[in-house]
Every structure is written in structure tokens, then in C-alpha cells.
Amino acid sequence: MAESIVFGDLLDDPDRLFTSLHTVLFGMGAANLVLRAGIVERLLAGPATTEELAALGQVPQGELARVLDFLVGHAVLARQDDGHWLATPRTARLFEARGYLANCESSALMNSAWLPALRAGHSNFAEYFGQPVFAYFAANPERGALFGEFMGWMTRRVIRFLFASHRFQPFVTVADIGGSMGDLLLAVLAEYPGTRGVLFDLPETLALARPVIAASPLAERVDLVEGTFFEAVPVADLYLMKQILHDWTDEECRTILATVRRVIPARGRLVVIDHILSDPPAPDEAQSTDLAMMAWAGGRERKLAEFAALFAATGFAIERVSRNPAGHSVIEVCPV
Structure with a gap:
């Protein structure tokens, strides 16, 4: 560690x-x-x-x-x-690590605008680059691709912990919601033979992911579905959300979770992979990432009790928590 x-x-x-x-x-x-x-x-x-x-x-x-x-x-x-x-x-x-290093460069630039960003009521990224982060990536696909590589790099960091410390109960179809380039989904399918996967993300993101998935030996087990998790998600019995909820406000998170709750089967599971803030504060990865989320997109990391409140408000209950002191933790919830 x-x-x-x-x-x-x-x-x-x-x-x-x-x-x-x-x-x-x-x-x-x-x-x-x-x-x-x-x-x-x-x-x-x-x-x-x-x-x-x-x-x-x-x-x-x-x-x-x-x-x-x-x-x-x-x-x-x-x-x-x-x-x-x-x-x-x-x-x-x-x-x-090239995607991560490119994003570090962006962080260094936009942090020079932190004070005026706070005073104006928006993110450092929007203050410095002139538009919110995801709109910027849509307008600058080469930077969006680097961000996708960064997400893949972060996924590879968490996969070992996930597979060693948080085994999934049997499932048939897993949907990675906002799954970017598909790194996590492909890893899960390789780890759990005989299953199928759905990569769900915005059209411009799936355009980048499509050749990556096509080149994988697991491509025939993957369906790519375009959409926004604020409106609808595909049906599956296992849902993954890695580094999704921390991008959004509590109100937006409740909307995302409610979208999943409408279609998740009674025996389905939702797995949220995010940092969990320590209470009281400690000098760990979650604390620095909390500031990064404020700076990049106006998002935030959360304490476990704050996650529990979001789940309770949208018809879910926490079933298992695997805390990772060196990175992303895993919270598994079920519909109630």
C-alpha cells in the first residue's frame, strides 16, 4: 500500500x-x-x-x-x-499513465483559477477552460480520449482489489454504467466466464470505445448501448458504477440511482466503486480526490453515511462494503 x-x-x-x-x-x-x-x-x-x-x-x-x-x-x-x-x-x-499525466497538467492549469471559480460558483475547470469538463471533452475529442485512457488506468489500479476483496454473486448480465472505454467491463467478463456485458455511455464516448471492444477477444460477449443515465439504462442483473456518483450533486445522484432502480430486477445488485471519505479526515487518496472533484466538475467524494442516505432515498439498501485504504472502495447495494 x-x-x-x-x-x-x-x-x-x-x-x-x-x-x-x-x-x-x-x-x-x-x-x-x-x-x-x-x-x-x-x-x-x-x-x-x-x-x-x-x-x-x-x-x-x-x-x-x-x-x-x-x-x-x-x-x-x-x-x-x-x-x-x-x-x-x-x-x-x-x-x-499518459492519460493521467495529461489530466494532471489540466489540474495544474485550472487550479490557478480556484479562487475566482469559487466566487463565481462553478468549477475550476469551467473557469479556466471556459466550459464544463464533459462539454469540453465533446468539443476536444483528443483530450476526451486521453481522459478515457486515464479512466482505464484508474480501473487497472482498482481491479486487483475488486477481484481479491469483493467477489460478485452469480449473475448473467453486467451493465457498466458510464463505462468509458470498457476496461472494467472486459476485466469483469474475463474474471467471470459465461457472462455477458453491456457497455453503456454517451454516443461520443462509445465511438472511442467501439474499436477497443472490437479488438478484444471478448467482443462477442459485449453489447454497446448509447444513452444517458439521467433518462434510462439497460436491464441487467448486475450494475457497475465506477467513479460516476462523485461527478454529481446529491440531487443528480438521486436521479441517476432512481433510473437504475426503475429497471433493476428484484434480485439484482448495484456495485458503486468510489472513494469513501474517512471520518475524521485523514491524509488519504479520498481527501485529495474530493478536492479534485470540486475542481474538475463540481462533484465530491462522500462519507459512507452520505452514500447510505442517497441509497435509502432511491429504494436501495447497502448490503456489503469493501473498504480500500489505498484507493477506490466497493459498495454493493440491493433494491428494497
Whole structure:
């Protein structure tokens, strides 16, 4: 389990404060530069010279070499004695995290507008980028695709915990509501043979997910259904909602949950995968993600009692909770 970082502890040591934040800030910038320039992907295919990488990224050789030196110094890349740059196992991990790193860059930008955003009554994202996050992604599909990759990366983080700590009772059809690129759904279908899945999301999201699903050996077990969870969802006996409710206000969450409640079978189950805020507050992932949700979309993380109130108001009752101290927890509810 990752050790929690207590921000207040950094303030006790000016040297640690500077080194930690300086490294993260410029490390993130360097990582996004080489990812966006295609340099990481090129190095994963084999060693390359500075001249070749500079031409690929259309950047000056001298400045690029300094960025690459930083990444070598921080054990992300390596350099051969003949001057060729090459990938390491961490280079592949950097490539896998590209969606998250792009979203970190957006967070850093929009957080400069936090105070005026609060005063204006909307999210940091809307204040800085001029429109709400999902409208922005619809208008900028390349950024929407990166966000989808980020969601897939987050899914891979939680899958091991989910399958080890929260086994599902027998089911025939599982519907992943707002399932983005289908990473969670495909993992569940692989883990539970003989089942079928429904990937439910907005049309523009499914347009990105369709080739991913088609390339999967499980494609014949997946149906793609377009729609909005504010209006209607497909029928299934197991529903998944990963990182959905935290995007929305309590009133909007009640609307989403009521939509599922209208069609869920009597023996059906709804599984909500989200952070659960500790009470009293603790320096864990849930606390920082709560601020991230405020900044990105005006959403929030919730305490278990707050989840329970949402479920009770929409005809559900909590049946099982698997708390994950290192990330997303799992709340399974049933209709009452």
C-alpha cells in the first residue's frame, strides 16, 4: 500500500518542500512533453539518438537533451555510452499513465483559477477552460480520449482489489454504467466466464470505445448501448458504477440511482466503486480526490453515511462494503 503524503509535513522542512514540489511540477511537464512529442513511444520501439528524437518532436536538440537528462536522472529513461537514449521498464509505465499525466497538467492549469471559480460558483475547470469538463471533452475529442485512457488506468489500479476483496454473486448480465472505454467491463467478463456485458455511455464516448471492444477477444460477449443515465439504462442483473456518483450533486445522484432502480430486477445488485471519505479526515487518496472533484466538475467524494442516505432515498439498501485504504472502495447495494 502506498504511503500517504501529509502536505503539512512538507512545510516543516523548506528543503523537502522545495525538492518535492519542484520535482513533481517539472517532472510532470517533462513527462508530458516527451509523451506528446511521440518520443516515449519511439523509445519503446528501440534506442534512438538525440538528433532523431528532436526531429520527431520538432524541438531543438540542446533543449531536448536537457529534458531527457532530467528523465535519466530520475530513472525514467537510460542513456548508452554511445549517446543513444533508450527505454527502461519505467518508460513503459510512463506510457501507460499518459492519460493521467495529461489530466494532471489540466489540474495544474485550472487550479490557478480556484479562487475566482469559487466566487463565481462553478468549477475550476469551467473557469479556466471556459466550459464544463464533459462539454469540453465533446468539443476536444483528443483530450476526451486521453481522459478515457486515464479512466482505464484508474480501473487497472482498482481491479486487483475488486477481484481479491469483493467477489460478485452469480449473475448473467453486467451493465457498466458510464463505462468509458470498457476496461472494467472486459476485466469483469474475463474474471467471470459465461457472462455477458453491456457497455453503456454517451454516443461520443462509445465511438472511442467501439474499436477497443472490437479488438478484444471478448467482443462477442459485449453489447454497446448509447444513452444517458439521467433518462434510462439497460436491464441487467448486475450494475457497475465506477467513479460516476462523485461527478454529481446529491440531487443528480438521486436521479441517476432512481433510473437504475426503475429497471433493476428484484434480485439484482448495484456495485458503486468510489472513494469513501474517512471520518475524521485523514491524509488519504479520498481527501485529495474530493478536492479534485470540486475542481474538475463540481462533484465530491462522500462519507459512507452520505452514500447510505442517497441509497435509502432511491429504494436501495447497502448490503456489503469493501473498504480500500489505498484507493477506490466497493459498495454493493440491493433494491428494497
